[in-house]
Amino acid sequence: MRNTTENEELKYYKSVALLSIICILANQENLFNNYQAINQRFHIMAAINLTVNGKKQTLNIDPNTPMLWVLRDHLNLVGAKYGCGIAACGACTVHLNGTAVRSCQLPVSAAAGSKITTIEGLSEKGDHPVQKAWIEHDVSQCGYCQAGQIMSAAALLKTTPKPTDEQIDNAMNGNICRCGTYLRIHAAIKTASKS
Amino acid sequence: MKTEKNTIDRRSFLKSTALAGGGLMIGFSWLTSAKAASANAVVAPVELSGYIKIGADGVITLMAPNPEFGQNVKTSLPMLIAEELDIDWKKIVVEQAPHDRKYGGQFTGGSNGVRSAWRSLRTAGATARQMLIEAAAQIWGVPATEITTGAGVVYHKISGKSAPYGDLAAKAATLPTPTGLTLKGVKDFKVIGTSTKNVDGVKIATGKPLFTIDIKHEGMLIAMITHAPGFGLKLKSLDDMAARKMPGIKDIFTIDTYAEGTRVGGFNATTFNNLVVVVGNSTWEVMNAKKALKTEWEPMPGAVLESTVTQRQKMEEMSKQQVNAARKDGDPEAAFKSAAKVIERTYTAPFLAHNPMEPINFFANVTADKAELAGPLQAPGMIESAISARIGIPADKIDIQLTRMGGGFGRRAYSHYAVEAAVISQKMKAPIKLVYTREDDMTGGVYRPHYTATYRAALDANNNLIGFHVRGGGVPESAVAANRFPAGAVDNYLAESWTIRSNVTVGAFRAPGSNFIGGAEQSFLDEVAEAAGKDPIEFRLELLERARTKPVGQRNDYDAERYAGVLKLVKEKSNWGQSKPGISRGVAAYFCHNSYVAQVVDLVMVKNEPVIQKVYNAVDCGVVVNPIAAANLCEGGCVDAIGNALFGEMTIKDGRPEKSNFDKYRMIRHKEAPKAIEVHFVKSEKDPTGLGEPLFPPMFGALANALYKGTKKRFYQQPFNIKERLAEGKPAV
Numbered sequence: 001m002r003n004t005t006e007n008e009e010l011k012y013y014k015s016v017a018l019l020s021i022i023c024i025l026a027n028q029e030n031l032f033n034n035y036q037a038i039n040q041r042f043h044i045m046a047a048i049n050l051t052v053n054g055k056k057q058t059l060n061i062d063p064n065t066p067m068l069w070v071l072r073d074h075l076n077l078v079g080a081k082y083g084c085g086i087a088a089c090g091a092c093t094v095h096l097n098g099t100a101v102r103s104c105q106l107p108v109s110a111a112a113g114s115k116i117t118t119i120e121g122l123s124e125k126g127d128h129p130v131q132k133a134w135i136e137h138d139v140s141q142c143g144y145c146q147a148g149q150i151m152s153a154a155a156l157l158k159t160t161p162k163p164t165d166e167q168i169d170n171a172m173n174g175n176i177c178r179c180g181t182y183l184r185i186h187a188a189i190k191t192a193s194k195s
Numbered sequence: 196m197k198t199e200k201n202t203i204d205r206r207s208f209l210k211s212t213a214l215a216g217g218g219l220m221i222g223f224s225w226l227t228s229a230k231a232a233s234a235n236a237v238v239a240p241v242e243l244s245g246y247i248k249i250g251a252d253g254v255i256t257l258m259a260p261n262p263e264f265g266q267n268v269k270t271s272l273p274m275l276i277a278e279e280l281d282i283d284w285k286k287i288v289v290e291q292a293p294h295d296r297k298y299g300g301q302f303t304g305g306s307n308g309v310r311s312a313w314r315s316l317r318t319a320g321a322t323a324r325q326m327l328i329e330a331a332a333q334i335w336g337v338p339a340t341e342i343t344t345g346a347g348v349v350y351h352k353i354s355g356k357s358a359p360y361g362d363l364a365a366k367a368a369t370l371p372t373p374t375g376l377t378l379k380g381v382k383d384f385k386v387i388g389t390s391t392k393n394v395d396g397v398k399i400a401t402g403k404p405l406f407t408i409d410i411k412h413e414g415m416l417i418a419m420i421t422h423a424p425g426f427g428l429k430l431k432s433l434d435d436m437a438a439r440k441m442p443g444i445k446d447i448f449t450i451d452t453y454a455e456g457t458r459v460g461g462f463n464a465t466t467f468n469n470l471v472v473v474v475g476n477s478t479w480e481v482m483n484a485k486k487a488l489k490t491e492w493e494p495m496p497g498a499v500l501e502s503t504v505t506q507r508q509k510m511e512e513m514s515k516q517q518v519n520a521a522r523k524d525g526d527p528e529a530a531f532k533s534a535a536k537v538i539e540r541t542y543t544a545p546f547l548a549h550n551p552m553e554p555i556n557f558f559a560n561v562t563a564d565k566a567e568l569a570g571p572l573q574a575p576g577m578i579e580s581a582i583s584a585r586i587g588i589p590a591d592k593i594d595i596q597l598t599r600m601g602g603g604f605g606r607r608a609y610s611h612y613a614v615e616a617a618v619i620s621q622k623m624k625a626p627i628k629l630v631y632t633r634e635d636d637m638t639g640g641v642y643r644p645h646y647t648a649t650y651r652a653a654l655d656a657n658n659n660l661i662g663f664h665v666r667g668g669g670v671p672e673s674a675v676a677a678n679r680f681p682a683g684a685v686d687n688y689l690a691e692s693w694t695i696r697s698n699v700t701v702g703a704f705r706a707p708g709s710n711f712i713g714g715a716e717q718s719f720l721d722e723v724a725e726a727a728g729k730d731p732i733e734f735r736l737e738l739l740e741r742a743r744t745k746p747v748g749q750r751n752d753y754d755a756e757r758y759a760g761v762l763k764l765v766k767e768k769s770n771w772g773q774s775k776p777g778i779s780r781g782v783a784a785y786f787c788h789n790s791y792v793a794q795v796v797d798l799v800m801v802k803n804e805p806v807i808q809k810v811y812n813a814v815d816c817g818v819v820v821n822p823i824a825a826a827n828l829c830e831g832g833c834v835d836a837i838g839n840a841l842f843g844e845m846t847i848k849d850g851r852p853e854k855s856n857f858d859k860y861r862m863i864r865h866k867e868a869p870k871a872i873e874v875h876f877v878k879s880e881k882d883p884t885g886l887g888e889p890l891f892p893p894m895f896g897a898l899a900n901a902l903y904k905g906t907k908k909r910f911y912q913q914p915f916n917i918k919e920r921l922a923e924g925k926p927a928v
Contacts, residue, residue: 139396173865180834
């Protein structure tokens with residue numbers, strides 16, 4: 001543990017948050033990983049305010065902890081899945097202020113003050129148009145990647161309510177489905193876009 | 196023998212229990228509190244057999260005996276029970292059965308789920324229905340023969356009496372089990388053949404905990420392992436000083452998965468028996484400590500550190516040598532000598548990692564006298580005795596719960612990780628969840644073998660196929676299937692098979708053997724048809740007609756008529772023979788896992804990359820139990836095969852797997868999937884056969900054959916590496 005004054009801490013989190021977001025937005029995974037590796041040496045625990053699925057909560061946690069493990073291990077929200085840990089498969093996809101992000105590469109500190117939405121919070125009754133379309137098309141085989149697929153699809157439809165095939169292809173290309181349900185995923189997004 | 200689980204709380208597992216944090220947890224009986232269990236026990240449903248429970252409230256629970264990893268067995272197997280039980284599918288609950296010998300083999304693999312349960316589960320439904328009829332007959336004092344059923348209700352139409360199953364279950368359970376019942380004919384099926392949605396579909400779409408990786412347990416610790424970085428390596432030194440001091444870490448130690456002297460093989464196979472284990476409070480903390488371990492590895496005594504390149508050289512040498520014939524018909528040597536044309540081609544395919552999306556993980560809570568285990572297992576019955584022997588707890592004190600699996604593809608039949616988790620839990624005296632990182636999983640061996648096959652065909656002056664020769668092998672297994680087509684259709688036929696030993700571990704991978712040899716053979720036949728100046732479908736149909744009317748040899752393991760049937764169906768559905776401007780088409784057909792599949796691929800080349808416009812499938816798998824899920828599985832088989840044909844490859848250097856995550860190991864992605872897939876099932880009253888695997892092998896051939904039309908290049912090596920092939924011989928830009 002490193003002792004820091006309150007002011008230092010605040011600066012630190014702000015810098016972590018800012019740099020992480022820049023790295024993610026710029027798609028600079030290597031830079032981001034290096035940055036994270038340096039940070040891990042500090043072992044700082046911090047009180048971090050989060051809004052997850054509309055619920056405000058404070059966690060005392062290592063600020064470098066990826067959001068994925070905060071959700072899964074600390075908040076018992078296990079819908080987002082671990083698949084690769086390097087933002088290459090999309091199984092961990094959640095929404096950060098409405099945008100699809102890979103939670104395995106999102107430090108919890110970078111989410112402080114932002115709104116996180118997981119599959120559990122996508123709709124109150126499991127009736128988001130994308131979820132309904134997934135059920136209608138009987139998309140799933142093993143089902144493991146589907147929460148991530150649904151979150152990517154829901155984020156796409158938010159910005160692009162009537163996506164073209166190409167827009168769907170581009171938005172969904174980061175989500176691997178090992179069972180090969182891509183055609184049903186595509187068709188379900190088309191159906192959801194009509195509702 | 197396992198004892199029967201007779202208490203209601205032990206049967207009520209996999210419930211989702213609300214947590215204070217707003218989330219849910221997976222709830223096996225032993226994860227829920229005793230209080231909750233006794234509350235459930237107030238309305239104990241009546242068990243009419245291991246598969247059927249009927250509550251007084253009318254709720255009917257059907258047990259899904261086999262573990263589910265995406266083939267839909269959790270839905271389609273209970274459908275078999277429902278068909279004969281005569282109930283309303285909308286009013287039932289499906290539960291995943293735990294491991295218990297009363298459910299038989301509980302093996303999900305070999306495309307065998309529906310095939311092996313076809314009679315037993317329908318019989319279970321018919322038996323319970325008959326007991327309910329008998330109960331009504333006794334209560335109403337009427338002959339059982341006058342009683343009918345419909346949608347979960349028993350009727351005596353003469354007296355106008357009726358009663359729902361729930362009212363009769365208690366009485367029915369006291370009656371003797373009837374035998375010799377007649378099952379419904381195909382024409383009378385109401386449930387079977389009706390598209391029925393995945394029973395877990397809503398839970399999946401809403402992110403409910405269904406997988407072992409989602410399990411929570413009071414006091415549960417997270418365990419991770421570090422295994423040797425390569426085949427033939429063992430731990431030389433471990434420095435865990437820094438890792439031990441890291442936050443949340445409970446312990447670091449090494450384990451042997453199996454005790455020294457244990458005979459390990461078959462489904463108990465393990466790659467790296469000696470493991471470094473890190474145990475701590477949370478996944479992220481343990482992951483970080485694992486990264487901080489300093490390990491040195493050294494070759495095991497006498498171990499060769501193999502490489503893909505050196506293996507390939509050895510395979511080329513073996514391919515030149517005559518080896519023992521697996522089958523010989525006629526005089527192949529003479530046929531090749533007298534041939535007007537001889538075509539010879541060699542095909543190769545690399546190791547493949549299974550890469551199911553849920554990395555290997557397992558839950559274990561081993562106490563002094565019992566073990567509570569849960570995990571993704573394709574074959575729970577095959578690991579139980581190994582666990583028992585390793586932790587010294589008798590099998591009847593080992594409870595194995597089966598969760599939905601995030602994919603399997605064969606990998607989860609090799610469940611060394613269940614033993615590892617049990618050993619770690621026993622040592623920690625705590626419930627633990629063992630979680631492999633993606634890297635641990637991908638570099639952990641048990642790969643699809645490294646294959647090759649050399650084919651030769653002899654054509655006479657009239658372009659008749661007079662000789663056929665396949666010589667194939669691999670590291671460390673051969674894919675040659677000597678008695679499959681075109682064996683039986685050619686007078687002079689020779690199949691030879693060889694293997695090269697290796698310390699790289701391999702295992703069943705979706706359609707073992709067939710997943711290489713099917714595509715290789717179908718690519719080769721395409722080239723032979725072309726050399727003979729024949730249409731590739733007509734060429735195959737001619738051979739199949741020969742095999743049907745005048746088969747060569749006795750051991751041909753296919754039905755030539757059904758084989759020809761799928762080719763004719765795909766020809767019709769794809770309008771084969773009608774030219775489509777700009778479209779390159781390829782065809783293939785294969786028989787494995789007792790099913791027949793023919794496929795046509797339509798593609799266009801865009802910037803030296805294939806865009807697959809459409810795949811047409813014709814499938815003969817007997818009766819189709821659940822059409823919507825069956826089509827999904829067929830689509831998945833095509834997509835998976837296209838992905839592996841284009842990109843799938845694990846290479847080894849100095850014993851070390853060279854790819855460890857999805858950044859380097861290319862998987863097929865959304866953009867690369869076909870734009871459309873049609874699946875046409877042959878209408879059949881024959882008993883169902885496999886479906887999880889048969890679509891996979893021929894697609895490698897159909898794709899290669901379509902690519903040939905689009906690029907004028909044949910693709911002999913998997914992965915196809917199209918861009919590199921097309922750049923061959925061209926000056927670098």
